[in-house]
Amino acid sequence: xxxxxxxxxxxxxxxxxxxxxxxxxxxxxxxxxxxxxxxxxxxxxxxxxxxxxxxxxxxxxxxxxxxxxxxxxxxxxxxxxxxxxxxxxxxxxxxxxxxxxxxxxxxxxxxxxxxxxxxxxxxxxxxxxxxxxxxxxxxxxxxxxxxxxxxxxxxxxxxxxxxxxxxxxxxxxxxxxxxxxxxxxxxxxxxxxxxxxxxxxxxxxxxxxxxxxxxxxxxxxxx
Amino acid sequence: xxxxxxxxxxxxxxxxxxxxxxxxxxxxxxxxxxxxxxxxxxxxxxxxxxxxxxxxxxxxxxxxxxxxxxxxxxxxxxxxxxxxxxxxxxxxxxxxxxxxxxxxxxxxxxxxxxxxxxxxxxxxxxxxxxxxxxxxxxx
Numbered sequence: 001x002x003x004x005x006x007x008x009x010x011x012x013x014x015x016x017x018x019x020x021x022x023x024x025x026x027x028x029x030x031x032x033x034x035x036x037x038x039x040x041x042x043x044x045x046x047x048x049x050x051x052x053x054x055x056x057x058x059x060x061x062x063x064x065x066x067x068x069x070x071x072x073x074x075x076x077x078x079x080x081x082x083x084x085x086x087x088x089x090x091x092x093x094x095x096x097x098x099x100x101x102x103x104x105x106x107x108x109x110x111x112x113x114x115x116x117x118x119x120x121x122x123x124x125x126x127x128x129x130x131x132x133x134x135x136x137x138x139x140x141x142x143x144x145x146x147x148x149x150x151x152x153x154x155x156x157x158x159x160x161x162x163x164x165x166x167x168x169x170x171x172x173x174x175x176x177x178x179x180x181x182x183x184x185x186x187x188x189x190x191x192x193x194x195x196x197x198x199x200x201x202x203x204x205x206x207x208x209x210x211x212x213x214x215x216x217x218x219x220x221x222x223x
Numbered sequence: 224x225x226x227x228x229x230x231x232x233x234x235x236x237x238x239x240x241x242x243x244x245x246x247x248x249x250x251x252x253x254x255x256x257x258x259x260x261x262x263x264x265x266x267x268x269x270x271x272x273x274x275x276x277x278x279x280x281x282x283x284x285x286x287x288x289x290x291x292x293x294x295x296x297x298x299x300x301x302x303x304x305x306x307x308x309x310x311x312x313x314x315x316x317x318x319x320x321x322x323x324x325x326x327x328x329x330x331x332x333x334x335x336x337x338x339x340x341x342x343x344x345x346x347x348x349x350x351x352x353x354x355x356x357x358x359x360x361x362x
Contacts, residue, residue: 056357058256067278070258072340072349074275079335086259086282099260100282115289119296119321126289154285156295180353180360187301190352192261192281192290197352 063101064090098195105150128152134205135174140215143205262349263303264340276340297321304346 064087067073073080086100092112094103107113118124129152135144151160161167164187172184179186180196190196207215259282266276284293293299297318300306306318313320313331322328329336353360 062257064259065257067339070262071256072258072262072264072344073278074339074341077275077335077339079333079337080339082336083280083339084283086280089283089286102282104285113286115285115287116292117289119292119327126291154290156291159291159295159301182351182353188290191348192285195260195352195355 063087096194096198098198104194105153108153126153127156129157136211137203140207140212142200142203142207144202145204146202256350258349260350264344264346264349265304265308266340266344266346267304267307268309269338269340270342274334275338275342276344276346277337278340279337303348 064085066085066087067083068075068080073083090100090102094106094110095101096103108115116122116124117126129148131148133146133148135146137143164184165172174184176196178184179189182191185202186196189202194201259280261281263279263281264276265279269276294301298306299318308318310331312318313323316324319337320331323337324330
């Protein structure tokens with residue numbers, strides 16, 4: 001009987017410890033089923049105000065983690081541990097804060113990787129085009145500078161033209177809302193190419209003083 | 224007396240259940256957020272065929288091939304799950320089979336290197352900007 005009582009005491013302590021450590025009990029954002037919830041605050045610490053999850057980080061957001069711990073590979077699969085780790089592959093690559101945490105354009109231009117262009121000729125060079133397009137965007141956001149050069153280093157003309165972009169000035173309606181939903185630039189950017197959170201990599205040409213003056217004349221906020 | 228005798232046992236079972244639940248919650252919440260940007264889970268047919276879903280790592284492939292090779296020359300659409308890939312096509316050299324033929328990359332007999340995902344995952348591209356938003360869009 002005493003043994004049983006001590007087992008229960010140990011179990012209760014375990015329940016309290018596990019319950020206290022479980023993130024599920026802290027404030028959570030409503031999430032669609034099957035997705036990791038974002039924990040807004042931990043129950044421990046000085047107060048909920050101080051421990052608010054201000055970066056909106058999800059648990060285990062450690063970058064470039066090995067496949068067996070990345071949440072999508074099955075650690076029980078005999079092949080999982082044979083796969084290359086991203087952290088090993090990326091060790092020498094120039095870093096960014098988003099996506100794979102790799103600046104792929106710099107990695108390629110620095111010659112750190114030599115991806116094939118043709119399957120039947122590993123030495124073939126890509127067909128590149130050095131033509132830069134500047135898009136005047138709405139509002140005070142810096143204009144978008146689109147370099148064909150970096151894109152043709154990776155892609156073929158037919159990947160974009162004419163299905164996604166009509167090669168004609170003013171013929172393409174592009175919006176950030178659409179991009180976020182995976183249209184136009186968002187077919188790659190935000191999924192494979194650098195993410196949409198990296199605003200200034202596209203919005204890189206500041207508006208001229210004249211453009212800004214005309215904007216403020218139009219704006220009802222400035223009056 | 225009888226009820227009292229069983230109480231500790233009931234509490235014990237309840238305790239074990241609570242521990243299991245807490246640990247379960249912990250694992251559930253620490254899932255999938257760490258996967259590499261642009262990893263694609265392809266589960267068009269795998270679950271139904273009792274195979275683990277395929278995980279396609281874009282990062283691994285773009286180190287070795289320009290986008291153009293797969294997306295222009297091999298005909299892969301820019302859409303997760305939008306390519307009707309099956310093993311027969313791969314054996315015949317289409318899609319993944321253009322390289323995964325023991326000539327350029329490992330051959331089809333190494334099932335578990337590609338079919339390496341946890342079962343029952345939805346087809347889709349991983350860690351996209353839209354997925355990482357605190358408030359989801361377009362769903």
